[in-house]
Amino acid sequence: MKLLLNVLKRIHKPAVYSSQPRCRSSSARSGLLPLRDEALIVGSNPELVQRLGPQVEVRTGFVTEEEEGAFMQELELGLKKKRYEFDHWDGAIHGYRETERVMWGERCEEVLSRVRSGAFPEGSPLLGPVHILDLDKTGYIKPHIDSVKFCGSTIAGLSLLSDSIMRLVKEDDAEEWLDLLLPRFSLYILRDQARYNFTHQILKDEESVFNGQRVPRLRRISVICRNLPG
Ligand SMILES: O=C(O)CCC(=O)C(=O)O
Numbered sequence: 001m002k003l004l005l006n007v008l009k010r011i012h013k014p015a016v017y018s019s020q021p022r023c024r025s026s027s028a029r030s031g032l033l034p035l036r037d038e039a040l041i042v043g044s045n046p047e048l049v050q051r052l053g054p055q056v057e058v059r060t061g062f063v064t065e066e067e068e069g070a071f072m073q074e075l076e077l078g079l080k081k082k083r084y085e086f087d088h089w090d091g092a093i094h095g096y097r098e099t100e101r102v103m104w105g106e107r108c109e110e111v112l113s114r115v116r117s118g119a120f121p122e123g124s125p126l127l128g129p130v131h132i133l134d135l136d137k138t139g140y141i142k143p144h145i146d147s148v149k150f151c152g153s154t155i156a157g158l159s160l161l162s163d164s165i166m167r168l169v170k171e172d173d174a175e176e177w178l179d180l181l182l183p184r185f186s187l188y189i190l191r192d193q194a195r196y197n198f199t200h201q202i203l204k205d206e207e208s209v210f211n212g213q214r215v216p217r218l219r220r221i222s223v224i225c226r227n228l229p230g
């Protein structure tokens with residue numbers, strides 16, 4: 001267990017930080033995604049949204065409220081024993097507690113196999129333990145790229161308890177960005193370039209504005225599946 005948590009620490013290590021995108025005015029938010037659910041992804045320009053679209057997915061209503069309840073029932077007791085960590089100024093995540101789990105009850109396992117079959121290429125070996133991240137209402141995740149040493153091409157996460165905004169910023173060009181609205185009960189998937197060449201972050205409540213619209217950030221729990229490097 002200890003060893004695995006150390007692996008998570010390395011996943012989080014902010015290998016690369018990008019500066020915040022400079023172009024934040026709402027008039028610059030022109031890149032509405034035309035093909036998919038255009039309410040959920042906006043970007044610095046339409047070409048980028050178009051190009052990255054296939055590598056970024058947000059599936060709303062992926063879990064029901066009952067399924068969310070099943071996860072909470074399995075997780076809440078263990079999480080409550082931990083304290084939110086705020087003092088790691090150099091880490092990628094603030095105001096969080098986390099755990100991981102290999103064995104799940106039936107309801108949750110059912111959801112997780114849906115995530116696995118929907119998000120990962122068939123036969124792709126997955127990181128055994130599922131990662132659970134509990135962000136306090138004041139918590140947030142700074143821009144980072146998940147360790148390429150420990151995680152493969154695909155990251156798939158369920159968002160429970162709260163809506164949130166995930167921002168992707170191109171590692172070598174802060175003008176290129178996408179904002180994803182991650183509604184409560186949704187699944188997001190980041191693949192390939194979106195995972196390797198863009199930092200991802202979860203905005204803090206004060207900054208949680210999607211396409212001009214305020215999205216209150218409450219306590220949020222994410223349940224994240226990853227594959228192994230190829
Ligand atoms: O909470 C999430 O959905 C993302 C978490 C994350 O970026 C990480 O654990 O590396």
Ligand SMILES: [Fe+2]
Pocket residue numbers: 144145146200
């Ligand atoms: Fe991450």
Ligand SMILES: [Mn+2]
Pocket residue numbers: 087088089090091
């Ligand atoms: Mn630290």
